[in-house]
Amino acid sequence: MSVTKSCSVVLTAILVCAMLTGSQTPSVQEGRSECPILVEHAREIEEYKPIARKIIDFFLSGDMRGRTYKNLNNFVDSYGPRMLGSSGLRRAVTHVYRGLTRQNFSNVRMEPVNIPVWVRGTESATLLRPRLQRLSMVGLGDSVGTPDGPIRAETIVVRSFKELEALGDKASGKIVVFNQEFISYDDSVSYRLNGAIAAAKAGGVAALIRSVTNHSLLTPHTGLMYYQKGVPKIPGACLATEHADLLHRLYRRGKKLVIQLQMGAHTIQNKTSNNVVADLPGASLSEKVVLISAHIDSWDIGQGAVDDGGGLMIAWGALVGLKRLGLRPRRTLRVAMFTGEEFGTLGSNQYYRDHAAELRDFVFALESDEGVFSPRGLGFTGSERAQCILRHVLQLMTPLNATVLEVPMLGGPDLDVLVAQGVPSACLLTRNQQYFTVHHTSADSIAVLDTAELDQAAAFWAVLAFVLGDLSFEVPRDITTRVEPGMSRL
Amino acid sequence: MSVTKSCSVVLTAILVCAMLTGSQTPSVQEGRSECPILVEHAREIEEYKPIARKIIDFFLSGDMRGRTYKNLNNFVDSYGPRMLGSSGLRRAVTHVYRGLTRQNFSNVRMEPVNIPVWVRGTESATLLRPRLQRLSMVGLGDSVGTPDGPIRAETIVVRSFKELEALGDKASGKIVVFNQEFISYDDSVSYRLNGAIAAAKAGGVAALIRSVTNHSLLTPHTGLMYYQKGVPKIPGACLATEHADLLHRLYRRGKKLVIQLQMGAHTIQNKTSNNVVADLPGASLSEKVVLISAHIDSWDIGQGAVDDGGGLMIAWGALVGLKRLGLRPRRTLRVAMFTGEEFGTLGSNQYYRDHAAELRDFVFALESDEGVFSPRGLGFTGSERAQCILRHVLQLMTPLNATVLEVPMLGGPDLDVLVAQGVPSACLLTRNQQYFTVHHTSADSIAVLDTAELDQAAAFWAVLAFVLGDLSFEVPRDITTRVEPGMSRL
Numbered sequence: 001m002s003v004t005k006s007c008s009v010v011l012t013a014i015l016v017c018a019m020l021t022g023s024q025t026p027s028v029q030e031g032r033s034e035c036p037i038l039v040e041h042a043r044e045i046e047e048y049k050p051i052a053r054k055i056i057d058f059f060l061s062g063d064m065r066g067r068t069y070k071n072l073n074n075f076v077d078s079y080g081p082r083m084l085g086s087s088g089l090r091r092a093v094t095h096v097y098r099g100l101t102r103q104n105f106s107n108v109r110m111e112p113v114n115i116p117v118w119v120r121g122t123e124s125a126t127l128l129r130p131r132l133q134r135l136s137m138v139g140l141g142d143s144v145g146t147p148d149g150p151i152r153a154e155t156i157v158v159r160s161f162k163e164l165e166a167l168g169d170k171a172s173g174k175i176v177v178f179n180q181e182f183i184s185y186d187d188s189v190s191y192r193l194n195g196a197i198a199a200a201k202a203g204g205v206a207a208l209i210r211s212v213t214n215h216s217l218l219t220p221h222t223g224l225m226y227y228q229k230g231v232p233k234i235p236g237a238c239l240a241t242e243h244a245d246l247l248h249r250l251y252r253r254g255k256k257l258v259i260q261l262q263m264g265a266h267t268i269q270n271k272t273s274n275n276v277v278a279d280l281p282g283a284s285l286s287e288k289v290v291l292i293s294a295h296i297d298s299w300d301i302g303q304g305a306v307d308d309g310g311g312l313m314i315a316w317g318a319l320v321g322l323k324r325l326g327l328r329p330r331r332t333l334r335v336a337m338f339t340g341e342e343f344g345t346l347g348s349n350q351y352y353r354d355h356a357a358e359l360r361d362f363v364f365a366l367e368s369d370e371g372v373f374s375p376r377g378l379g380f381t382g383s384e385r386a387q388c389i390l391r392h393v394l395q396l397m398t399p400l401n402a403t404v405l406e407v408p409m410l411g412g413p414d415l416d417v418l419v420a421q422g423v424p425s426a427c428l429l430t431r432n433q434q435y436f437t438v439h440h441t442s443a444d445s446i447a448v449l450d451t452a453e454l455d456q457a458a459a460f461w462a463v464l465a466f467v468l469g470d471l472s473f474e475v476p477r478d479i480t481t482r483v484e485p486g487m488s489r490l
Numbered sequence: 491m492s493v494t495k496s497c498s499v500v501l502t503a504i505l506v507c508a509m510l511t512g513s514q515t516p517s518v519q520e521g522r523s524e525c526p527i528l529v530e531h532a533r534e535i536e537e538y539k540p541i542a543r544k545i546i547d548f549f550l551s552g553d554m555r556g557r558t559y560k561n562l563n564n565f566v567d568s569y570g571p572r573m574l575g576s577s578g579l580r581r582a583v584t585h586v587y588r589g590l591t592r593q594n595f596s597n598v599r600m601e602p603v604n605i606p607v608w609v610r611g612t613e614s615a616t617l618l619r620p621r622l623q624r625l626s627m628v629g630l631g632d633s634v635g636t637p638d639g640p641i642r643a644e645t646i647v648v649r650s651f652k653e654l655e656a657l658g659d660k661a662s663g664k665i666v667v668f669n670q671e672f673i674s675y676d677d678s679v680s681y682r683l684n685g686a687i688a689a690a691k692a693g694g695v696a697a698l699i700r701s702v703t704n705h706s707l708l709t710p711h712t713g714l715m716y717y718q719k720g721v722p723k724i725p726g727a728c729l730a731t732e733h734a735d736l737l738h739r740l741y742r743r744g745k746k747l748v749i750q751l752q753m754g755a756h757t758i759q760n761k762t763s764n765n766v767v768a769d770l771p772g773a774s775l776s777e778k779v780v781l782i783s784a785h786i787d788s789w790d791i792g793q794g795a796v797d798d799g800g801g802l803m804i805a806w807g808a809l810v811g812l813k814r815l816g817l818r819p820r821r822t823l824r825v826a827m828f829t830g831e832e833f834g835t836l837g838s839n840q841y842y843r844d845h846a847a848e849l850r851d852f853v854f855a856l857e858s859d860e861g862v863f864s865p866r867g868l869g870f871t872g873s874e875r876a877q878c879i880l881r882h883v884l885q886l887m888t889p890l891n892a893t894v895l896e897v898p899m900l901g902g903p904d905l906d907v908l909v910a911q912g913v914p915s916a917c918l919l920t921r922n923q924q925y926f927t928v929h930h931t932s933a934d935s936i937a938v939l940d941t942a943e944l945d946q947a948a949a950f951w952a953v954l955a956f957v958l959g960d961l962s963f964e965v966p967r968d969i970t971t972r973v974e975p976g977m978s979r980l
Contacts (some may be wrong), residue, residue: 078741080623132571133577137931217707217933218792242935302708315778442626443707445732 013203022120024136024175035388036163036430038256041473045392048470049479052396052463055325060452065323068458069451070286072313076303076446083300084273084340085240092296093274096316098277103320105335107281112252112273113350115340117271118142120263120403124207125237128152129258130250136218136240136301137208138301140225141343142393143236145265146206152177157248161191161198164196172203175259177208179244179377185436186410188212189223190285191212195227196236206261210244217436218242221243222299223440235263239351265301273297273339275347280319280333282469288331291416292318292461293348297342302444308458310372310449311428312337314451326422329469331363338414341369348414363476364468365425366461367412368490376454377404379411382476390426393467400456404429422477428457511579525878531963535882538960540637542953543884545815550942558948559941562803566793566936568667573790574830575607575761582786583764586827590768595825597771600764603840607761608632610790611754615698615727618642620740626708627698627729628791628931630682630715631833633726635755636696641725643695645747647738651681651688662693664935665749667741669700669734671926675926676900678702679713686824688724696725698752700734703926707731711930712789714834717913725753730890743947762828770823772959778821779848781855782808782951782958783904785840786833792934796925800862800939800947801918802827808952819959820851828904831859838904849908854958854965855915856903856951861929863920864943865950867894869901872914873968877906880916880965883957890935890946894919912967916954918947 083091093110100108118141127133138146157177158164164171164178176199177404180191191209199207211221218240225236239247251257276296282288294311300305316334322333341347352359365458377397380390387407394403412419412427419425430453438444468475514607548554565585572579581599590598628636647667648654650675654661654668659963664691670681681699689697701711708730715726729737740746766786784801788794805825805947812823830836842849867887870880879898884893902909907914918941927936958965 073739074743077619077736080621131568131570216937217709217928217931218935219707219709219933242933242937246567246935247939249563250642252566335560438707441707443709443732445736447706449737 005148010289010351023427033133034390035068036385037388037392041389042392044472045389045396048467051327052467053399055169055321055327055463055466056399056459058148059321059455060460062331063397064317064458068313068317068454069449071317072305072309072449072454073211073446075313076305076309081155081300081302082296082304083297084115084267084297084343085119089273089297089339091274093339096276096296096312099214099275100316103323104222105278105280105319108274108278111351111354112143113161113273113275113339113347114344115267115273116342117269118343119266119268120328121145121266122236123263123265124417125239125359126260127257128260128348130255131314134241135243135259136220137237138220138222139263139265140222140236141223142267143196143263143265144233145263146235146265147262150260150262151206152258152260155247155259157251157257160263164198164202167202168388169203170198171174174204175206175208175261176202176204177239177247178209179248182212182214183213192223192238194224196225196234197231200232200234208259209238211238211241212228213241213436213439216241218276219441219443221440222301226411235261235265237263250377267329273347275339276337278330280323282330282332282434283328284330285388286332287361289362290465291332291336291362291418292332292465293336293338293365295339295368295369296337297339298439298444299342300346301442302440303446304444305437305446306371306444306448307343307440309367310454314368314454314458314461319467321458321462327466329466331469333465333469341414345413345416348417352417359421360377360422362418365415365418367415367425368428368461369414370411370427371430371432372428372449373432373435373455375400375402375457376429376431377406378426379400379406379409380408380424380426381409381419381478383476386424386475386478388479393464396463396467397460400460402460416480422479428460430457500817500912510532515526517601525881526665526875527878527882531879532882535886535957538786538886538957541817541958545811545817545891545953545956546949548815549811549945549952552699553814554807555945556941556950558803558807561807562795562799562939562944563936565803566795566799571790571792572788572794573605574605574787574833575609575758579763579829580889583766583829586766586786586802587827590806591767593813594810595768595770599836600655600766600770601841601844603763603765603829603837605724605761605833605836606764607758609756609854609961610759610832611635611756613727613753613755614752615729617619617629617737617747618750620732620745625749627727628710628711628712629755630712630719631724632715632757633686633753633755634646634655634723635701635753636725636751637756640750641695641751642748645737645749647741647747657692657710659693664693664694665696665698665751666692667698667729667734667737669738672702672704672788676704681715682728685716686724689722690724692723692963694724698749698751699728701728701731702930703731704928706731709931709933712791713930714832715926720735723757727753756824756971763837765841766827768825769879770813770818771819772820772822774820775825776822777851779824779831780821780907780955781824781826783826783828783855783857785829785904786827787829787832788934789832789930791932792928792930793936794934795936796861796928796934796938797930798831798859800944801858802942803935803952804858804948807948808955811948811952812956818954821959822961824956829875831904835903835906838907842907849913852908852913854915855905855908857905857915858918858947858951859904860901860917861920861922861925862918862939862944862947863922863925865890865892865947866919866921867892867896869896869899869919870915871897871899871909871968873966875970876914876965886953886957887950890950892950912969914967920923922945
């Protein structure tokens with residue numbers, strides 16, 4: 001860290017930072033740029049244009065065309081959901097491991113991860129009063145079940161944590177339905193994560209939370225939920241938005257609501273899953289690593305094609321494409337398919353613990369975990385100088401119309417540890433149309449994805465990985481940014 | 491019929507039919523119109539402008555504002571699905587009957603309809619080979635079940651009836667999956683209706699049909715299916731489009747598919763349901779009837795807010811609005827909430843049989859059964875002269891931006907009998923965004939509808955009913971049009 005710091009002081013002194021107003025496009029014409037970058041760095045990046053073009057062509061109209069979709073389609077059709085602890089995930093891990101080995105990547109390994117296995121079991125929620133109505137629900141990951149038999153309780157409906165607090169002890173002994181407004185995923189997901197804690201603090205016996213989405217066909221969304229030490233663990237589940245609204249309307253009309261909730265959810269400790277890791281070794285600086293990550297596990301109710309099968313396949317495809325083009329950057333490109341992301345980045349946490357000493361050599365980290373749609377650019381967390389370098393690199397993506405840089409990166413939970421260490425880290429930004437519609441639902445399937453868009457994203461990833469792995473200089477670390485645990489999208 | 495015919499000959503002789511080119515808007519400026527209408531008729535219609543405006547204002551910004559949505563919302567929330575034979579439907583029928591009675595409409599009656607009751611029972615379809623996958627399915631109305639235990643059979647997937655035929659006896663003993671292309675509802679629904687017949691003819695043991703929709707979140711669509719005399723009755727169900735695609739892909743890759751199908755479906759004969767009928771009696775020609783119809787039953791898996799709760803509420807609301815405005819046209823306006831539409835227009839068929847002698851006095855018939863969204867105009871079946879009158883009447887809907895006339899009417903199954911008798915018949919056309927997305931699914935809920943759009947449609951219905959009921963002349967019957975049984979949308 002101290003080496004990086006002293007370097008940065010020297011570099012700052014010789015930066016060209018004319019900070020032109022007007023156009024947002026970085027340019028080094030006449031030796032100037034809109035953001036702080038060394039002229040020779042900007043020029044060097046520009047020199048990758050032909051090779052970037054070659055890579056893009058290879059994915060869009062060459063041998064790689066259509067392969068990402070095809071591979072993903074075979075993958076999700078063959079193994080189905082890849083829930084932590086499932087045979088589907090085990091078979092998928094083996095498939096990826098064998099594929100990478102067969103393709104002669106280096107250091108291909110399945111690294112064990114100690115995991116708890118959450119089992120959903122059967123589950124149902126039924127409105128008993130004022131009339132019988134089976135509710136569209138799905139239990140939340142890590143929730144306790146109802147081992148002593150179904151909970152049958154009067155039910156209250158609130159719009160917010162604040163509204164629940166204002167009720168005092170009126171929630172005691174009741175099922176609490178949170179029918180929070182959908183503002184955005186990031187603004188509303190707190191109800192899914194913390195709803196059961198808040199309900200339990202108010203004396204509630206279970207929490208039913210409106211699914212975090214703005215489009216539903218009676219589609220419930222699952223996801224992880226939290227418990228808090230010292231607060232009773234009560235079951236948590238999400239309802240389809242339509243049914244959360246229905247309950248809220250009935251409640252507001254003064255009806256007494258009674259719901260019966262049954263959940264077979266339980267957790268088995270001390271199981272094992274695996275991260276899969278492989279390298280395209282660097283030509284000269286092989287100890288230096290550009291990490292390209294995705295997660296291999298998915299929720300149990302969908303195919304996990306979007307979350308995160310697509311991310312996995314573009315990471316893999318990027319390396320395959322570069323290998324087939326005979327392109328080997330100076331630094332090592334490492335793909336990491338992490339397990340257990342959906343249950344709190346278990347796989348990446350283990351990986352970073354197991355490889356703590358090596359992380360100082362991680363020069364850049366990429367993650368795609370928000371669906372692979374037409375690429376738009378990068379979400380990025382890093383210093384101002386790092387941002388400027390990225391802006392210049394993104395100019396290479398002009399043929400893909402994917403030159404946007406948004407700061408900071410949202411999402412990218414499997415990179416949290418690296419971000420905290422200042423490793424420049426980026427996530428794929430896409431022209432995301434449907435991600436949070438199908439997110440954590442049974443509708444997460446290949447049907448949502450498009451082969452041309454997957455090709456574009458794989459090309460984008462390949463260009464980015466190659467250039468970041470090959471530049472004569474490193475994107476500087478950020479020694480000021482810190483992430484709070486649990487801040488990333490889950 | 492002969493009276494109408496001889497009149498029409500006389501009228502034709504004195505028609506003004508300048509048939510101007512250019513603008514599609516009918517106009518009688520300078521005594522000319524783009525379509526065949528008597529000048530005095532066109533002028534008379536135009537004179538309804540102030541009253542049309544008054545009605546529209548009453549629904550959009552007067553006392554009726556928001557009432558249609560509110561009433562519909564209470565209705566669907568209170569009774570839930572209104573499946574033929576269910577307590578929900580019985581309670582809904584009583585609700586409508588009591589409401590109409592309380593509002594002092596005339597001749598309010600519940601007319602009995604003899605019905606068979608189809609009971610869904612439990613049902614499931616599971617892919618056993620090449621891997622275990624619970625399939626998203628829903629049994630089709632009138633399907634037989636699997637009373638001797640689940641069917642477990644090898645499965646073939648075809649794209650069309652033709653492809654199935656080409657297979658010869660290869661479908662024998664197998665489950666047949668139809669993964670037909672979605673062209674439009676009308677072009678593709680034949681697979682749902684006739685898939686089990688075609689599969690049985692080919693020796694198949696069950697038919698699984700791709701849901702007839704172009705947007706899915708793993709959402710299966712139910713609906714009626716047919717059997718044919720002399721062809722074995724085999725179970726029929728629809729699959730979510732994603733799962734039909736999944737099966738097709740696996741099949742094309744040469745995998746042997748085995749599916750297990752369990753359906754508890756069965757039918758109980760000789761039950762009773764009810765049509766609800768009520769009149770706003772005509773001021774001078776009360777034996778003449780303008781019929782405003784909708785159906786009160788729905789499928790069991792959704793709320794039936796769209797199909798056809800909205801249609802019911804705008805019919806009802808139109809009459810309530812006119813009554814409250816003290817507007818009573820010359821002819822009787824009759825609302826008919828038919829039962830059993832989803833099982834083959836059972837209620838309306840019975841009604842037309844029971845009232846066969848009165849049908850000669852039906853001067854016009856309206857139906858809304860394609861969802862109540864922002865009104866766009868009318869689908870219409872009738873003679874050229876009738877069309878022209880309608881075009882002029884629709885000019886009164888200019889404030890609603892709903893002046894389109896499309897010929898012939900699609901949909902309107904509860905009007906088939908009347909259309910066959912030449913009664914001018916029209917269906918509400920809307921700016922339909924979601925109808926066939928939620929059609930016959932669990933997502934048919936109030937969430938899809940909009941209060942302002944319901945107000946607009948109720949206003950449209952009220953103006954139309956009033957004007958058609960009040961004109962000094964009748965829209966002429968069409969003595970040439972014939973409908974084939976089963977041609978309408980089900």
